[in-house]
Amino acid sequence: EAGVTQFPSHSVIEKGQTVTLRCDPISGHDNLYWYRRVMGKEIKFLLHFVKESKQDESGMPNNRFLAERTGGTYSTLKVQPAELEDSGVYFCASSQPGQALSGTQYFGPGTRLLVL
Amino acid sequence: AQSVTQLDSQVPVFEEAPVELRCNYSSSVSVYLFWYVQYPNQGLQLLLKYLSGSTLVESINGFEAEFNKSQTSFHLRKPSVHISDTAEYFCAVRMEYGNKLVFGAGTILRVKS
Incomplete structure (x- = not known):
């Protein structure tokens, strides 16, 4: 069974540009999460999808960030326009249907974003 | 609000020696507890978890x-x-009825020969 995949693995962009990160969860996992680790600090929650619906987006830093999950499969996280402080590693995770409260979250390898 | 403190940012240790990585959390409600590991150039992997029952996992x-x-x-x-x-x-925690993980800052374990 394939794990959580993320694309690209690395992205280097200039301030003001737009970047779109993609996450493909484990097949059949309804729950999808985005997390971010900035500058070696804690990994912080951004948002949670259940299928195509945003269940919790309390961690989204500002309106420059837009997450979508059309069709309830893969998800994208767009940063527009990117700022220097957006640099970091963006992780995606997924868990099984009906197990948002108790299920193990399986993480992808992360996308390393550097904004210059 | 929940928080997780990992008291050591780096722990150097020689091969075959014992090691302890410390984790403390603050929460006023019941929590689930997790340890994840990230090997070089890889993603986060679940190492172990405590949900209920025996306190030793x-x-x-x-x-x-x-x-x-x-x-x-x-x-x-x-x-x-x-x-x-x-x-x-x-180290990470999740509230008993919550959906998001709250992580500590991480501890780098360096094992030397």
Whole structure:
């Protein structure tokens, strides 16, 4: 069974540009999460999808960030326009249907974003 | 609000020595506890978890952690480390009825020969 995949693995962009990160969860996992680790600090929650619906987006830093999950499969996280402080590693995770409260979250390898 | 404190940012240790990575959390409600590991150039992998029952949980590669409710701790231990254990270890908590993980800052374990 394939794990959580993320694309690209690395992205280097200039301030003001737009970047779109993609996450493909484990097949059949309804729950999808985005997390971010900035500058070696804690990994912080951004948002949670259940299928195509945003269940919790309390961690989204500002309106420059837009997450979508059309069709309830893969998800994208767009940063527009990117700022220097957006640099970091963006992780995606997924868990099984009906197990948002108790299920193990399986993480992808992360996308390393550097904004210059 | 929940928070997780990993008291050591880096822990250097010689191969075959014991190691303890410390984790304390603050929460006024029941929590689930996790340790994740990130090997170099890889993603986060679940190492072990405490949901309920026995307070001592073990992983398949020799790590164990003990949930101590009175001390709000979930320290990770291994009696004899191997070079391949070199990685960054993250402690995380989730509220009993919550959906998001709250992570500590991570501890880098460096095993030397």
